[in-house]
Amino acid sequence: MLVGVDIGGTKMLAIAASLAADIDTPDAVKVDHERRVPTPKSADVMVAGIEALVRSLEADSGGGVSGVAIGIAGLVDTLGVVHYSPHLPDVHQLALAAELRKALGCPVIVENDLTTAAIAEARMGAGRGCRNFVMVALGTGVGSKYYVDGELFRGAHGFAGEAGHMTVDRDGPRHLTGQPGPWEAFASGLGLGELARAAARGGGAPRLVELAGGVEAVSGQTVAAAVAEGDAAALAVLDDFAEQVALGLGSLVNILDPERIVVGGGVSEIGEPLRARVEAALGRWIVGAAVRPPVPIVLAQLGEMAGVLGAAVRAGDAARAG
């Protein structure tokens, strides 16, 4: 039995799973059991919390665990040390993989949570068959990972892919992370909510206000709901938001020259209206766009399961490596 765990800001999602012989198929991960528990709020109870979760899946399955992999937000190095995580403000250089290995008595891999999601989309989802793609997750923040020549691009220390923190508005206000004007301030659900509230304050978006119950309650989710109804004001907000997404993706195309861009994360659940707008805007932000192949934008296929499915794949790697 393999265990994959995806640690989010509020909940941990874990699966007991087995892998097909050929992982590069949509059904590569067979999920036997699934559990959701609240995310421990401090580093000292994190190891015990994950251990209890794994043991409960062992009990469900009636079998021993041969490999575990964890996906967690933040800077995780190649040895599974968590240097920084937005979900664990008190963590500093937590050797999570080593501590879990000791607690569980089996091989453990710890990855950035978007890394596990990108692995899943690459093997079983929207990145299948594509050797060079950028994956972005538009959620509360913005994350990105890259496949290059068929391999995950990790960087020198395992920290590659923090495109959400590239500066797109050098005179912009400081973000939560301390840098002025990072892309994630504009391309996240929070960025979408800000655009929508600005429209609502101007009086031009009555349906958004009605759905949210007040101008200041308008959020990215409100826009998603109104777009689904075809509300014109919400679609106008989406036009502006798509441009804010496209400007960062265009920078990534300039830098990385991918064949495809996979867009996931909660905001991507808006679906085709967002995808089409981003794809249409992208060329404006790419140098020489007129003389190079267009870069298709595709929606992620695995939804909120991507992270935990990719973790199960990595748990298989852990079990094999021993």
Added chain:
Amino acid sequence: MLVGVDIGGTKMLAIAASLAADIDTPDAVKVDHERRVPTPKSADVMVAGIEALVRSLEADSGGGVSGVAIGIAGLVDTLGVVHYSPHLPDVHQLALAAELRKALGCPVIVENDLTTAAIAEARMGAGRGCRNFVMVALGTGVGSKYYVDGELFRGAHGFAGEAGHMTVDRDGPRHLTGQPGPWEAFASGLGLGELARAAARGGGAPRLVELAGGVEAVSGQTVAAAVAEGDAAALAVLDDFAEQVALGLGSLVNILDPERIVVGGGVSEIGEPLRARVEAALGRWIVGAAVRPPVPIVLAQLGEMAGVLGAAVRAGDAARAG
């Protein structure tokens, strides 16, 4: 005999050279002859111009050429087709490698000019011994290339590395290339000149005005000259410029996670005063800078010869591949 050619905006620099058995040494390229001629101004005379240059080096050397490589600014794909070049406004999909191969009767490789410079710095210069580095060239524009796990990062179509065109000021004025607020508008010699003229217009930089002969004649070169004299106003301009360089480099660190950054191009001739300021500013633009290894900034070592030396290395590759 191998021939390397570096095609610049005004001149073509070419060398007849031979390679040492071990290329990863500072003296790997032995330059036998060197020629500089004006750059042909249109695509239809480019092939003939390069052919004449190669033939003249053959005459100098008294031997036949076995391989040629060209570095040229712009988007060059992996087959040596030039899709766009700022030096050749009338070029559109010019199959430069294929045409030169026909004209010269020997193997020819065509590369982006910063690619050849990065190859030279990687093998013989400031990138030696480093498997993951970013090279940037701060000149009239800003270019970048990356070495990843010891290999040049080319991207899906060979166009990777155009970080000069990433958006750093989304509300900024449109640049020559059509995109608003690209990094190269701020981190280039032109960007440096703009900062300096702003200081001069305010009356706070008398030495810059004196050196240039007038406020509007102040340029990046004027700053370089005044910095060499230790002029305080020029050093203050350099502080601001270093921040503009660092913000883009910080984004590249967030995205690529390199071990080292090599800074070349004409502006880098300012040297240590620029290098030290950029290194000091860099951390402000990197997510989690406090918990990750610092990224050293080093100056390129091969100066204006980098491009043509790297072209000679690629000419050796061309000769071997046949």
